[in-house]
Amino acid sequence: MADxxxxxxxxxxxxxQFLREAEIRRGIELLYFGYTNMVRGADGLLDRHGxxxxxxxxxxFIARRPAMxxxxxxxxxxxxxxxxxxxxxxxxxxxxVIQAVGQRDRRQRLLELTPxxxxxxxxxxxxxxxxxxxxxxxxxxxxxxGFWAVLTGLIPAVDRPMIQELQxxx
Amino acid sequence: MADxxxxxxxxxxxxxQFLREAEIRRGIELLYFGYTNMVRGADGLLDRHGxxxxxxxxxxFIARRPAMxxxxxxxxxxxxxxxxxxxxxxxxxxxxVIQAVGQRDRRQRLLELTPxxxxxxxxxxxxxxxxxxxxxxxxxxxxxxGFWAVLTGLIPAVDRPMIQELQxxx
DNA sequence: TATTTGCGTCAGCCATGTTGACGTATTTTG
DNA sequence: CAAAATACGTCAACATGGCTGACGCAAATA
Numbered sequence: 001m002a003d004x005x006x007x008x009x010x011x012x013x014x015x016x017q018f019l020r021e022a023e024i025r026r027g028i029e030l031l032y033f034g035y036t037n038m039v040r041g042a043d044g045l046l047d048r049h050g051x052x053x054x055x056x057x058x059x060x061f062i063a064r065r066p067a068m069x070x071x072x073x074x075x076x077x078x079x080x081x082x083x084x085x086x087x088x089x090x091x092x093x094x095x096x097v098i099q100a101v102g103q104r105d106r107r108q109r110l111l112e113l114t115p116x117x118x119x120x121x122x123x124x125x126x127x128x129x130x131x132x133x134x135x136x137x138x139x140x141x142x143x144x145x146g147f148w149a150v151l152t153g154l155i156p157a158v159d160r161p162m163i164q165e166l167q168x169x170x
Numbered sequence: 171m172a173d174x175x176x177x178x179x180x181x182x183x184x185x186x187q188f189l190r191e192a193e194i195r196r197g198i199e200l201l202y203f204g205y206t207n208m209v210r211g212a213d214g215l216l217d218r219h220g221x222x223x224x225x226x227x228x229x230x231f232i233a234r235r236p237a238m239x240x241x242x243x244x245x246x247x248x249x250x251x252x253x254x255x256x257x258x259x260x261x262x263x264x265x266x267v268i269q270a271v272g273q274r275d276r277r278q279r280l281l282e283l284t285p286x287x288x289x290x291x292x293x294x295x296x297x298x299x300x301x302x303x304x305x306x307x308x309x310x311x312x313x314x315x316g317f318w319a320v321l322t323g324l325i326p327a328v329d330r331p332m333i334q335e336l337q338x339x340x
Numbered sequence: 341t342a343t344t345t346g347c348g349t350c351a352g353c354c355a356t357g358t359t360g361a362c363g364t365a366t367t368t369t370g
Numbered sequence: 371c372a373a374a375a376t377a378c379g380t381c382a383a384c385a386t387g388g389c390t391g392a393c394g395c396a397a398a399t400a
Contacts, residue, residue, distance in 0.1 A: 024302045025234065025295075026318065026337060028208070032227075033333055034321035035205040036248070038198070054387055057202075064195065071346065078206070083388055085348065107346045107397050125195075132194045135323030139316060146309060146316025148196065151204035153305030163203055167196060222355055241377065253357055255379065277366045277377040 027150070034135075042127040049120065054087045056124055062097060062111045063121040064166055069108040070099075075162060096120060197320070204305075212297040219290065224257045226294055232267060232281045233291040234336050239278040240269075245332060266290060 042056055061076055062068060074084055088111075091097040096117035102108030113121060136144050155163060212226055231246055232238060240258075244251055258281075261267040266287035272278030283291060306314050325333060 021295075021299070022337070023306070023314070024299050027302050027306070027314070028230075028298055029234075029333060029336055030318055030321035030325075031201075031205055031208060033329070034324040035201055037324050037326060037329075038201060052386060060198075064199075069346080070348095079387085080389065081347070082349085082390085086387075102346095105346080105398070109347065125191075128198055129191070129194050131324055132197050135320045136193070136197070138323040139319035142312075143316030143319040144193070144197070146313030147320040148200055149309035149313040150305045150317040151200035153308040154204040154207050154301055155200075156207065159203070159207075163199060166199055167192070224356060239377080240379095249356085250358065251378075252359085252380085256356080272377095275367070275377080279378065 038128060038131055041131050042124045045124055045127055051090070054083075055091060058084070058087050058091060059096065059113070059117060059121045059124065061166075062113055063118065063125070066112055067100070067110040069102065069110055071108070073111060091117070208298060208301055211301050212294045215294055215297055221260070224253075225261060228254070228257050228261060229266065229283070229287060229291045229294065231336075232283055233288065233295070236282055237270070237280040239272065239280055241278070243281060246336075261287070 039053060039056075043053070046052060046056055057077060058073065061073055065072070070081070070084070070088075074081055077084065088097065092099070095114055098112050098114055099109040100112060102110050139147070152160065209223060209226075213223075216222060216226055227247060228243065231243055235242070240251070240254070244254055247254065258267065262269070265284055268282050268284055269279040270282060272280050309317070322330065
């Protein structure tokens with residue numbers, strides 16, 4: 001990160017060039033196409049299971065943070081509980097997810113994948129992994145670090161701890 | 171790009187570490203949150219105009235490539251013409267977009283923003299620009315290059331020329 | 341004990357994607 | 371030149387996944 005603040009060095013000419021509209025638009029476009037291509041990778045498998053992208057997101061985060069309370073998942077997904085309830089009802093009805101009463105707080109419902117849910121999530125992850133691993137390999141380790149840095153900067157600072165916690169202990 | 175192929179040097183230990191699941195999941199998560207936070211930035215302004223994200227995407231690309239034929243926009247958005255037609259009808263009804271008969275091929279309908287459409291698109295772009303410029307500035311130029319490289323790798327090679335053309339002449 | 345919190349649910353609506361079937365003008369091809 | 375392909379539009383029906391609003395209940399907290 002030696003150059004992390006290259007723009008703040010008072011070099012207005014470099015700054016003006018660096019922040020040119022074309023560079024911003026390039027980022028917007030690559031982010032749009034990169035994201036949509038990534039998520040599209042799992043659509044076929046989801047279809048075969050009669051699930052949609054909303055189900056995938058829920059499965060993903062439950063796999064990532066076992067025993068997550070419903071409220072935490074709501075905060076991550078940034079949707080209403082009514083929207084999530086439809087998805088969770090589907091997943092529980094298919095035996096992919098189960099809930100347990102919280103020990104510390106018995107009002108909480110802690111979400112877990114069943115073995116079947118874990119198997120499906122692993123297969124869905126594999127679809128994403130292929131694309132991401134290929135992109136990492138093509139771009140190189142140094143590029144990956146930059147990729148993370150820019151994306152982190154797009155996330156409001158208040159939300160970063162919540163996302164950082166997903167990484168904890170891995 | 172001196173390190174672009176660091177992984178292909180036959181160092182299987184480094185490769186195994188680099189491609190570990192945690193790194194992949196980190197990329198997936200940052201890409202998800204980065205993308206959703208970026209697009210959310212324009213929601214308020216869109217709401218005030220009674221438009222949705224689908225309208226924004228169309229406005230964005232029409233601004234980016236004036237005189238784009240409908241078919242090209244369909245290819246970029248990767249949706250059906252029926253879906254796009256609703257959006258374009260809205261935009262034309264509000265006087266934000268107009269169509270012109272193609273000169274070379276009179277079957278084509280070339281899309282253009284009206285002055286009002288251009289004004290709105292500029293305001294929407296400004297909402298995105300703020301977030302992206304901040305992320306670029308925080309991360310540094312070198313990180314931005316890596317950001318672009320990884321995202322490009324996520325896009326199927328066959329689609330890259332189409333996206334590259336958006337940059338042409340800017 | 342009163343209030344707040346975590347979660348669930350019913351009901352209805354909206355935005356935006358899909359398929360399928362047709363129609364028309366224009367260009368291209370055999 | 372006639373036939374086929376292409377670019378675009380449209381009608382109709384449906385699926386997914388968001389939303390708001392209104393309630394209810396059990397458990398934790400003040």
